[in-house]
Amino acid sequence: xxxxxxxxxxxxxxxxxxxxxxxxxxxxxxxxxxxxxxxxxxxxxxxxxxxxxxxxxxxxxxxxxxxxxxxxxxxxxxxxxxxxxxxxxxxxxxxxxxxxxxxxxxxxxxx
Amino acid sequence: xxxxxxxxxxxxxxxxxxxxxxxxxxxxxxxxxxxxxxxxxxxxxxxxxxxxxxxxxxxxxxxxxxxxxxxxxxxxxxxxxxxxxxxxxxxxxxxxxxxxxxxxxxxxxxxxxx
Numbered sequence: 001x002x003x004x005x006x007x008x009x010x011x012x013x014x015x016x017x018x019x020x021x022x023x024x025x026x027x028x029x030x031x032x033x034x035x036x037x038x039x040x041x042x043x044x045x046x047x048x049x050x051x052x053x054x055x056x057x058x059x060x061x062x063x064x065x066x067x068x069x070x071x072x073x074x075x076x077x078x079x080x081x082x083x084x085x086x087x088x089x090x091x092x093x094x095x096x097x098x099x100x101x102x103x104x105x106x107x108x109x110x111x
Numbered sequence: 112x113x114x115x116x117x118x119x120x121x122x123x124x125x126x127x128x129x130x131x132x133x134x135x136x137x138x139x140x141x142x143x144x145x146x147x148x149x150x151x152x153x154x155x156x157x158x159x160x161x162x163x164x165x166x167x168x169x170x171x172x173x174x175x176x177x178x179x180x181x182x183x184x185x186x187x188x189x190x191x192x193x194x195x196x197x198x199x200x201x202x203x204x205x206x207x208x209x210x211x212x213x214x215x216x217x218x219x220x221x222x223x224x225x
Binding site for chain 1: 115153156216
């Protein structure tokens with residue numbers, strides 16, 4: 001399949017370990033944030049979202065943490081699996097329904 | 112339920128040629144987006160439609176790019192003439208609209224301009 005990106009920041013983890021992917025956002029007025037997963041040759045796929053009135057939200061094996069003081073967002077993946085290998089993007093909603101995407105982090109899971 | 116459908120998946124053209132991409136959003140989704148994704152970067156919004164109305168096209172290079180969403184369902188993005196720098200993946204997404212929420216993306220159309 002085609003590569004999403006060749007020079008992305010990369011996080012390499014052992015299968016079964018926990019992964020933490022970080023994102024700094026730019027607009028203090030952003031009120032909604034999403035994490036997307038993008039596998040090679042595919043479009044971004046929704047993982048989890050959080051609104052600005054929350055600081056933590058949990059899903060299945062994933063947790064998103066929001067620190068508005070330092071404009072920081074993180075995605076935690078528990079018990080990382082080979083199928084989690086992908087590029088992960090954070091996105092912020094800062095003007096109506098327009099999402100602005102960050103630069104992405106490549107997660108590589110070693111068996 | 113079918114997802115967002117895009118075609119073609121791949122297109123290779125020579126510079127100065129025209130190209131068009133087609134998108135069929137998820138049924139019932141009023142909001143449709145076209146994004147461009149360059150290699151190694153996140154998607155960048157080109158245009159957003161609410162039904163058939165383009166409500167945000169500030170990032171669309173209007174000298175060569177055009178889009179339409181007739182009848183508020185399918186959409187077409189056109190580039191004429193294409194330039195080398197237009198090589199990218201063109202992603203279509205749709206959502207229910209209203210408050211900010213999840214965007215559902217298609218698999219994209221990868222354009223290579225030679």
